[in-house]
Amino acid sequence: MKQAEIKLNVTLDEQNIPERIDWSSTDGETSEEMPSKAMFLALWDAQYKNSLRIDLWTKDMPYDEMKRFFYETLQTLGDTFLRASGGDPMADKVIGDLRDYCAHFAEKMEVLEDEK
Structure with a gap:
């Protein structure tokens, strides 16, 4: 092992x-x-x-980096849950909702502004 x-x-x-x-x-x-x-x-x-x-x-830790850290963590939690769900169709729907929230969070917190 x-x-x-x-x-x-x-x-x-x-x-x-x-x-x-x-x-x-x-x-x-x-x-x-x-x-x-x-x-x-x-x-x-x-x-x-x-x-x-x-x-x-x-x-x-700068506040702007902390906002990005939260955003990245929320996104990767969704990825992890999808892998763990084993193809559960409900997981796909819920993760879609999480992705929508992540986009909302990024917009409100201006997380992705530097990438434009």
Whole structure:
């Protein structure tokens, strides 16, 4: 059986606000620590049937990047759900609704303005 390890290293300031978030994986192209400015980690607790989350961002994460991070995360959650649904037709419809919301979010938050 193959195993991989994902490591997160969070450096906090005196007020416990993240200054740095570095991560590495034994299953990636390199095992070197890579910097990041934000992360969302969600795990499923099967015993209690709920999600466990860690949401962190560094104090130098620009607001415009945070808006884009939320937009990208919502989009990829839709992709992940479609893969997990195994072709459920209702999933396609619901993800279409999510895509519509993502477009609305992007427009209201002016997320994609730089790409025009």
